[in-house]
Structures are given as structure tokens and as C-alpha cells.
Amino acid sequence: MMYETFSFDFRQLGITVTQLQKDMGYRKEAPDASVDLIISEVLEECETLGSIRAEYRIFENIEFDPLSRGLKIENIFFGINEIVFNHLAGSELIAVFLSTAGEETAIRGREAANAGDPLKGFAYDVIGNEIVEGAAELMNKELDKRFVREGMNLTNRFTPGYCGWNVSDQHKLFTLMPDNFCDISLTESALMKPVKSISGFIGIGREAKRVHSVCRFCNMKDCFYRRP
Amino acid sequence: MDDLLIKLSRCVELGKTDKSSPYPPDMKGQDGADELARQALDKGITPDSILEEALIPAMAIVGNKFSNKEIYVPQMLMAAKAMNSAMKHLKPYFQSGETRRKGKFIIGTVSGDLHDIGKNLVAMMIEGGGWEVIDLGVDVSTEKFLKALEDNPGAFIGLSALLTTTMENMKKTVSAVREKYPASKILVGGAPVTMDYCQKIGADFYSPDPQGAVNYLGRMV
Numbered sequence A: 001m002m003y004e005t006f007s008f009d010f011r012q013l014g015i016t017v018t019q020l021q022k023d024m025g026y027r028k029e030a031p032d033a034s035v036d037l038i039i040s041e042v043l044e045e046c047e048t049l050g051s052i053r054a055e056y057r058i059f060e061n062i063e064f065d066p067l068s069r070g071l072k073i074e075n076i077f078f079g080i081n082e083i084v085f086n087h088l089a090g091s092e093l094i095a096v097f098l099s100t101a102g103e104e105t106a107i108r109g110r111e112a113a114n115a116g117d118p119l120k121g122f123a124y125d126v127i128g129n130e131i132v133e134g135a136a137e138l139m140n141k142e143l144d145k146r147f148v149r150e151g152m153n154l155t156n157r158f159t160p161g162y163c164g165w166n167v168s169d170q171h172k173l174f175t176l177m178p179d180n181f182c183d184i185s186l187t188e189s190a191l192m193k194p195v196k197s198i199s200g201f202i203g204i205g206r207e208a209k210r211v212h213s214v215c216r217f218c219n220m221k222d223c224f225y226r227r228p
Numbered sequence B: 001m002d003d004l005l006i007k008l009s010r011c012v013e014l015g016k017t018d019k020s021s022p023y024p025p026d027m028k029g030q031d032g033a034d035e036l037a038r039q040a041l042d043k044g045i046t047p048d049s050i051l052e053e054a055l056i057p058a059m060a061i062v063g064n065k066f067s068n069k070e071i072y073v074p075q076m077l078m079a080a081k082a083m084n085s086a087m088k089h090l091k092p093y094f095q096s097g098e099t100r101r102k103g104k105f106i107i108g109t110v111s112g113d114l115h116d117i118g119k120n121l122v123a124m125m126i127e128g129g130g131w132e133v134i135d136l137g138v139d140v141s142t143e144k145f146l147k148a149l150e151d152n153p154g155a156f157i158g159l160s161a162l163l164t165t166t167m168e169n170m171k172k173t174v175s176a177v178r179e180k181y182p183a184s185k186i187l188v189g190g191a192p193v194t195m196d197y198c199q200k201i202g203a204d205f206y207s208p209d210p211q212g213a214v215n216y217l218g219r220m221v
């Protein structure tokens, strides 16, 4: 079984003020300078963050079922549904991944909010989201490098809970990973701890394609995280 | 309306907490919600007037602008912070019973769910709407909600969830609350929640945003 584990330094993620402004909802107009000030302060404080991690495992024993629009990995059935099925089908391998920002941003965010600075608390929340996505993206790039050499391409990352794929499939996903992979645990209600964690699949194959943005498949049209 | 109240209301709406706060830039160095609330009390304006004529209307403007996507979460948070700085001067009057809030609102993220940003925003805006908020935190069991209702008879109750799996736990809490306190009013919200789901589980009201919840509560008093 092929797998790789990554620990990232916050600076490697290249998170910018502009990105965080967008995550807070500012698209057309720039926020007030005091919002930028808090974003910059939090960015600086995050430079010392540890426990930013991502890991993947590659599975060869996979089988797509066009009838149920499902996918079996090691004989475990995932009801990935129409949209995800259409993107993953044809993959020769599946990378199952987890990525986490750890607990620290949530702890610091709560502390700031409790100390009477809810905006700083929110900035920590938003940065936690960027960290976990950034870590997954860097892991993705490493995976890309590795398979490009073999003439293979990658699909986008698809996660349980999006595009009609039931979030409870996370229980099955976790059975494919060793216990405490990335120090992430799963609760009975399929919630990952730390909260700032994501899980999912990436398809790998000669015909696999990565589309510009997966947001257009999502039906949350008003989501302020929506990317064009 | 007294000029002080007009200024106070504006400070809350714009998130001008106190004299030292740099935001908004064109009000730099001017008194903020903190100082103006104190001055209003010293001038003899009643705490009720401060609450009803300045603070609550300002927060309603902020909530409506957020619902209409004219402002974003940071501006709402700055307004809530300014509101709190004024509210701290009113606290003694709430404690003595001289000033009363509209009622009590119990809120929590349901059992199995640890998300709190959305729930916190709703709590802040409801407090800004003149309600006493009892925030039970995250991963709140049905028993904890029931105990809070027992301790605060007649309180409204709000449940938040961010995943479809944890949303299922709303159903259990709603049923248990309904059984023990049939007259209680239950509000639900959070990213995966819909009006359909609200009706299906027998809750009273669903709102996609904080102001919807504030408006519903306002209609109930």
C-alpha cells in the first residue's frame, strides 16, 4: 500500500490577506482597514502553528458501479452519487486523504472571542479553513508530481457530504485509514475532530481530469465560499 | 429623540466601540458606544430608552443589512462588540430588575456537533434584539436543553447544526422538548437545515440567518 504523510509549516501554505478577505465575504469591495489589521495580526500569530498535516493512501482495489452510481474500495461500498461518480469513474486508482489544521486555531479563536474580540475569533476560524484546504492542496501537488511521472492525471478532491454524497460515508472512509491517521478521530455523528479537518477521495488515472472549480456542482448557490 | 441616542445608535450600527477604536476612520478620536451610553445614563435618559430607542434599532439595521448581503460577518461582529460595550453600563439595571429584557432565549449547537461560529452569531444578534441569551455552547445534549428550560420556564429555544448527520439530533431534542414542554417555541437553523426539515421535525421556526430569528422572536412578544 502506497501512502505518504506530510507536516506543513504555516508559511508554506502561502495564505494571503486577500484570500482571507474573500473568505469573509468581501468580493467586490475591500474591507475597512481595521479588518485588514486583524487579518494581518492573526496571519502573523499563525506563523508558529504546528500540527498542520495531510496524508493519503492509494488504493488499487477499486470498482465502479454505474447502476448505483457507487464505488467500492477494498470491497467497501461508497454511495458517491451522480456528480462525484461522473468525475471519478474511469480512475485507475483512488487516493483517500485526510487533512487537518489541528486544534490550535480553534483554541486561539475561542480565546479571542471570550476576551471580547469576536472579530479576531472569526479571523482565526476563517484562517483555520484556509489552512486545512491549503494543506490538502499541497498534498495534492505532491501526489500530482508523483503520478505525472507515470503519465497519470488527477481529478479534483471530492469529500463526503458534498454533491449528494452522504456525510455518514465518513465512517467507511475512516475504516480505510489507520487509527488516528493525522490525529483525526471521527465521532458517532461523522464529525471529525479537530473540527478544521477534511476527508475525501482523489481519482488517479490516464483519463482523469481536474476541472477549474467544483463549486459549480454544488447547490449552495449563496455560499460565500463559492468560487467562480 | 435625544441627540445622544442618535449618536449612540449610529456608533453601534457602524461598530464604533469606544473612543480608542480606529473604526470607522471618519469617527477616529470621537466617543464611541461605551462613552455615549455612560453619558446618556448620566444625563438621565432611562436604560429602557437607551435599549429600545438606540441599541435594539441599531442592531436591527445591522441584522437586516447582513440578511440582504449588504454587509458581512466582520461588520456584524464589530456592531455586536459596540453593542456589548454599551450594554455593560445597563447590566446593573437588568440585575436590579429596573430594566427588563424581552424574554429569555436558550441556544446551543446540538449533540454531536462542535461548530459554533453560526450559533454564536445568532446568539449575539438575539441579545442585540433585547433578549437575555443563555448560551449552552456546543455538543449540547437533549437533557441539557431540558434542564435549561426547567430552570428558565417560558424561555424560547434555538438549535443549531452544521452537518446533515448532526442535524438528525435536532429531531431528538425537538421531540423531547415537545413532550415535556408542549407550549415551548423552538427555532432551528444552520447550513443544512431547511424549512421543510423544520416542519418535518415539528420545530416552530426556521431561519437561514440571525435576523430572521430576531424578527420571529419579536413577533412573539
Ligand code: B1M
Residues within 6 Å of the ligand: A129, A132, A133, A159, A160, A161, A162, A163, A166, A167, A170, A190, A191, A192, A193, A194, A195, A196, A197, A198, A199, A200, A218, A220, A222, A223, A224, A225, B073, B115, B116, B117, B118, B119, B121, B122, B157, B158, B159, B160, B161, B162, B163, B164, B165, B187, B188, B189, B190, B191, B192, B206, B207, B208, B209, B210, B213
Ligand atoms: C436557532 O436559530 C438559528 C437560526 C439561524 C442559524 C442558526 C440557528 N445556526 C446557524 N444559523 C445561520 O446563521 C449563521 C449566520 O448567518 C449561519 O451559520 P453557519 O454556521 O451556517 O455560517 C457560518 C457563520 C459561516 N459558515 C461556515 O463557516 C461554513 C461554510 C462552509 C463552506 C464550510 C466550511 C467553511 C468548512 N467545512 Co464544511 N462547510 C460547509 C459550509 C457551506 C456553507 N455555505 O454553509 C458545509 C457545512 N460543510 C459540509 C461538509 C460536508 C463538510 N465540511 C467539512 C469541513 C469544513 C472545513 C474544515 C473546510 C470548514 C470548517 C467549517 C467550520 N465552521 O468550522 C467536513 C466536516 C468537518 C468535520 N470536522 O467533520 C465535511 C464533512 C467535508 C469533508 N468530508 O471533509 C457541508 C454540510 C452538508 C452535509 N451534507 O452535512 C456544507 C453545507 C457544504 C456543502 N456545500 O454541502 C446560518 O446557518
